[in-house]
Amino acid sequence: MQQPATTVLGSYIARETFSDLPPDVIEIANDCLLDSLGCLLGGYCLPIAGVLDGFLGDVGSRGDVPIVGSNRTTDPGTAAFVQACLINALDFDDIYRKGHPGATVVATALSVAAHVNSCGTDILEAMVVGYEVGGRVAMSLSHTHPRKTVHGHGTWQVFGAAAAASKLLKLDARQSGHALAIAAANAPIASVMKTVYGTEPSMAKNNFGAAAQTGVNAAFLAKNGFEGPLDIFEGETGFWRMAGADACDLERLTAGLGRVYEIREVGFKPYSCCRILQSSIQASLKAFATAGVDPKDHAHERLVITAPPIVCEAPFNNPAPADIWAAQFSAPYAVAMALLGIEPGPGWFSEEQIRGDAAARLMARIELRPDMGKPDPNSHHVARAQLSLRDGRIFHAEVKIALGEAANPLPRSFLEAKFVNLAGSRIGKERALTLLRSIANIGTAPTVEPLLGETVLESFEVAGCA
Incomplete structure (x- = not known):
């Protein structure tokens, strides 16, 4: 009799070791840690930081896990919830074939590692396992129509959190399998068609906080003997149906474990907006650079961007976003910010920029x-820009694979500069540089302290950046 997928995945979680990981996989895991920590600290510049601090005060949760960038401590699950929300707050976090796995995996790894005082190799090992299991679940969910009525990344990212937590808690194969089953039974619903693709994108976004917290709690429950339905992926009533998919490819879910690593498909954003807008931004910048004109001089009549149909639909076609959350998904606004030369990150979402005349004139x-046309299987969200100048000249540019995708990666130097800019907004440049060095050397760290020590503030300023 064939083993349930949860059992196969649980065995993989228990047996994967740092010493068996290929060097490039370890390097990418380090990049993922760097990028997610930067996004987390940069998230404090948004009003959501004050909301989450109020939440922590109200729920009265107590524990030994420090919240990165704060002076508060709480329990592992609540810490994972808050940190996942902050990582995704700027929409600047990592990208995969689907979703933003770092928000749930890294938030979980930081929380559970602090609780059990893990070493650096344990953290990286758990991250690889989290990306692997979560990514495989994502890609096993089959859909007849690309634009689904039931859609949600947090729904499957719960497995990345459960896997990472199980690894850090050193659960055995059986316990890890049950942790995945428990996480599946309690996964957040697929809500993105309302929280993002509705008429007004909201702070709830991808529901990554609930996914991270659910995954952490599932691992702790399994550690203490709680059990879930191990066959939750199989059959007509499997998890795929709960997640709104049409089927589950069990072969895609379990084949090649320990040989084919999903983390190799992770990329990083150069701009703080939805992943599908990155190529439109880059094509627009390329067109202006070719023309040799400054967008701020308004020497052009029109910028026509030809992009996948989804970019031309709500909420991505919004020409006048009213708040931070709408701005993150507005193609005209994102292009305008890049053309104005505004530093991606918190600066994109200030009231001054969102309501300013400069962006409005460009939009x-x-x-x-x-x-x-028929999508090119070798491209990602291909975009073309046609720039028409007032003097009648026309310039064209095309981007088939945006810089930052796994197939067109950003250099480490870019990721480091992005990190220092984001982290420095919360903890200052000097501490950000110290933290950068700690991340680079995390593989030799005996505890998680080097990652957390530089981020703990003497006072938590709910208004935003320190």
Whole structure:
């Protein structure tokens, strides 16, 4: 009789070791840690930081886990919830074939590692396992139609959290399998069609906080003997149906474990907005650079961006976003911010920028056109820009694979500069540079302290950046 997928995955979680990981996989895991920590600390510049601090005060949770960038401590599950929300707050966090796995995996790894005082290799090992299991669940969910009515990344990212937590808690194969089963039975619903693709994108976004907390709690429950339905992926009533998919590819879910690593498909964003907008931004910048004109001089009549049809639909076609959350998913706004040369990150989402005349003037000259051609399997969200100048000249640019995708990676130097900019907004540049060195050397760290020591503030300023 074939083993349930949870049992196969549980065995993988228990047996994976740092010494068996290929060097490039370890390097990417380190990049993922760097990027997610930077996004987490940068998230304190948004109003959501004050909301989460109020939440921590109200729930009265107590524990030994420090919240990165704060002076508060709480229990592992609540810490994972808060940190996952902050990592995703700027929409600057890592990208995969689907979703933003770092928000749940790294938030969990930091929380549980602090609780059990893990060493650096344990953290990296758990992250690889988290990306692996979560990614495989994501890619095993089959959909007849690409734009689903039931859609949600947090729904499957719960497994990355459960896997990472199980590894750090050193659960055996059986316990790890049950942790996945428990996480599946309690996964957040697929809500993105309301929280992001609705008429007004909201702070709830991808529901990564609930996914991280659920995954952490599932591992602790399994550690103490709680059990879940190990066959939850199989059959007509499997998890795939709960998640709104049409089927589950069990072969994709379990084949090649320990040989084919999903973390190799992770990329990092150069701009703080939805992943599908990155190529449109880059094509627009390329067109202006080719023309040799400054967008701020308004020497152009029109910028026409031809992009996948989804970019030309709500909420991505919003020409006048009213708040931070709408701005993160607005193609015209994201392009305008990049053309104005505003540093990606918190600066994109200030009231001054969102309501300013400079962005509005540029957005008024942007036209989005859907690309109705057959998608190129070798490209990602291909975008073309046509720039028409007032003097009649026309310039074209195309981006097939955006810089930052796994197939077109950013250099480590870019990721480090991004990290120092984001982390420095919360803890200052000098401490950010110290933390950067700690992350680079985390593989030799005996405890998680080097990652957390530089981020603990003497006082938590709910208004935003220190």
